[in-house]
């Protein structure tokens with residue numbers, strides 16, 4: 001994969017797919033919305049609006065296959081020390097090929113470059129994050145501001161997402 005964070009393994013397959021990783025641009029918004037909101041419709045991610053994406057576009061990194069966005073993820077600052085990895089989504093056709101790992105590693109590199117001490121995520125797939133060196137924590141350990149998204153979540157009263165964290 002060209003770009004800053006080629007995934008481990010399956011390099012030949014990645015190259016054959018013509019994958020490229022980079023920061024998101026305004027032209028990616030329709031594809032990122034489609035990807036994130038297709039999973040939101042299944043209740044496994046928070047939905048995003050076009051306005052939110054425009055406002056937070058600098059958070060996003062995307063992976064493209066032949067100019068089409070096939071994976072995305074965002075790094076959202078919460079304190080001088082911590083950021084959240086969120087809106088992580090890989091097109092079903094491209095799952096299991098290291099794209100999720102490549103995105104998380106790119107977002108971690110970005111967090112390090114900004115001088116953060118670590119990153120956290122809320123997830124239904126703690127095993128995926130454990131493989132990348134994250135540990136499960138009580139959500140009370142996370143910055144209070146991280147809960148602000150919870151207020152507009154349909155599962156606010158019955159949240160079953162798991163908090164995971166990685167200190168650098």
Ligand SMILES: CC(C)(COP(=O)(O)OP(=O)(O)OC[C@H]1O[C@@H](n2cnc3c(N)ncnc32)[C@H](O)[C@@H]1OP(=O)(O)O)[C@@H](O)C(=O)NCCC(=O)NCCS
Pocket residue numbers: 039044045088089090091094095096097098099100101102121122123124125127128131
């Ligand atoms: C979760 C998701 C981002 C993973 O992306 P991916 O590109 O398929 O994952 P990768 O190929 O990079 O996998 C990296 C490692 O995590 C493991 N992994 C991936 N998905 C997993 C899952 N659902 N459960 C357990 N382990 C998983 C892989 O086996 C791999 O392990 P290995 O390095 O030992 O081989 C992707 O499946 C997805 O978009 N899911 C739907 C949206 C979603 O749930 N997003 C929220 C995530 S917080």
